Amino acid sequence: xxxxxxxQLLREAAQDYHRPPATPREEMWxxxxxxxxxxxxxPRVVGLRPGWRWGLGMAAILLLGIAIGRWIRPAPLTDxxxxxxxxxxxxxxxxxxxxxxxxxxxxxxxxxTGFRADARAGQLDSQFVAQARDLxxxxxxxxxxxxxxxxxxxxxxxxxxxxxxxxxxLPAVRDSADVELxxxxxxxxxxxxxxxxxxxxxxxxxxVQGAL
Amino acid sequence: MDERDLIARARAGEPAxxxxxxxxxxxxxxxxxxxxxxxxDLARDFTQETFIRAFQxxxxxxxxxxxxxxxxxxxxxxxxxxxxxVKRFRTRETALEAADxxxxxxRTAEPDLKTRLRDAIDALPEKYRLVVVMHDVEGYTHEEIxxxxxxxxxxxKAQLSRARAKLRAALADFAGEWVS
Numbered sequence: 001x002x003x004x005x006x007x008q009l010l011r012e013a014a015q016d017y018h019r020p021p022a023t024p025r026e027e028m029w030x031x032x033x034x035x036x037x038x039x040x041x042x043p044r045v046v047g048l049r050p051g052w053r054w055g056l057g058m059a060a061i062l063l064l065g066i067a068i069g070r071w072i073r074p075a076p077l078t079d080x081x082x083x084x085x086x087x088x089x090x091x092x093x094x095x096x097x098x099x100x101x102x103x104x105x106x107x108x109x110x111x112x113t114g115f116r117a118d119a120r121a122g123q124l125d126s127q128f129v130a131q132a133r134d135l136x137x138x139x140x141x142x143x144x145x146x147x148x149x150x151x152x153x154x155x156x157x158x159x160x161x162x163x164x165x166x167x168x169x170l171p172a173v174r175d176s177a178d179v180e181l182x183x184x185x186x187x188x189x190x191x192x193x194x195x196x197x198x199x200x201x202x203x204x205x206x207x208v209q210g211a212l
Numbered sequence: 213m214d215e216r217d218l219i220a221r222a223r224a225g226e227p228a229x230x231x232x233x234x235x236x237x238x239x240x241x242x243x244x245x246x247x248x249x250x251x252x253d254l255a256r257d258f259t260q261e262t263f264i265r266a267f268q269x270x271x272x273x274x275x276x277x278x279x280x281x282x283x284x285x286x287x288x289x290x291x292x293x294x295x296x297x298v299k300r301f302r303t304r305e306t307a308l309e310a311a312d313x314x315x316x317x318x319r320t321a322e323p324d325l326k327t328r329l330r331d332a333i334d335a336l337p338e339k340y341r342l343v344v345v346m347h348d349v350e351g352y353t354h355e356e357i358x359x360x361x362x363x364x365x366x367x368x369k370a371q372l373s374r375a376r377a378k379l380r381a382a383l384a385d386f387a388g389e390w391v392s
Contacts, residue, residue, distance in 0.1 A: 035264050
């Protein structure tokens, strides 16, 4: 068969590859609009653009190095005044919470994405329950931390707390209705969309004009 | 209304302008997301995330390319990152990319040509699958693909050529049926 003939047939047959249904415009817009309203109402505090995440990562490593250096440094012979002003300590503390929040959001997004995909496929693994329990305690810690003072993040954390609690309490012999209730709740609160928006993906394989 | 005006109004925070931009582009974004995900829930998620990100970052859109191209770049990134996360939990599908190859030995299991082609496209390495979906399935030009994926036009062409070679190899045992 010639290349041209193959390409022509390939294109024809490929039209059936993951053939999309009609675009669910209004349903998607309702969620986008709700999220945009939420964003307009609350100022963005957890700034986790990909470039920033690298910066935060580098800063964290630097801070860790400084901390280790101070820890292992011999004690001074004379009483020295405190070097770090309180503002700098506050900024460092804030950075720590932001990093913790970023890691938490990434793990939770991965868990919930996988959970929903497997729930749809009817192949739910018990690992989700264990991971949800682990993340649930992190959620509560974050809610009580300075990160929980941001209204938008707090709202997201509270919704995540509910979803994670539901997953963590799933019985070993689970009813498909239980699982469906959880996924419906996730959809209704747009929790995955909000998670992804709060914590955009890391350095992208493709990029253009700072969009990614 | 001119798209540049809509962009300016959306940048100023006008919800009606965001809606107009959404209406103008949502079909292609959703189609691309669906073609990549093969799942309605995921495609909806990816589409929603694409527009939310785009509206958040509209200030960074410089207008060097068309807004559609910029949106498709975001879509591919969102979809690929999202699919990687799903994949981690789908151990049954881990073989898809691990072999960096194609499903060549399912002759008896899947006699239907379109099913075989779908499996073969699914099994392509990510960068090849992306180009095949964009070019051969959705009809993007190499220039559009190159801009959206931030690669050279030649790279897009080369990847498509390699992808087709892999598909051809995967479907070699169907050659007679293709011809007939």
